[in-house]
Amino acid sequence: MERFSRSVSAVIHLMLVLLVTEMGPVAVEGGPICKATSNVYKGLCLIDDSCDIVCKREGFHKGDCKGFLRKCVCTNPC
Template sequence: MERFSRPVSAVILLMLVLLATEMGPVAVEGGTTCKATSNIYKGLCLLDDSCDIVCKREGFHSGNCKGFLRKCVCTNPC
């Protein structure tokens, strides 16, 4: 039983780390661009154009689909 629980625990921990890195509310990249996950866009982000339109409605400069979970990420100059 112990042989089975160790790999399963490692996989769950890896998934949690991946999810945590995708869900950061605001990140600064290079000090010039601020990023935030869209509050309005729901579901998988498949089209950058749709994400861009939603982000502009939220008051951001632009937006595109990012990450493993395909979230709509809005950007603004900092």
């Protein structure tokens, strides 16, 4: 019984390690990410997709709504 519980414990630990590594941050080309508030987006940023579209039109890689005041923040690899 002890051998079974050790095997189960080892499998659970392995699954947790794999899960944690899959959930880690993803960096573009391994470099740092630069952030800038959108100059075009007006008002509260409530929908990430709208922010993303505006940021891409401004020449950025991606955009997300961030912060307490819900600003549209655009990101690019530095």
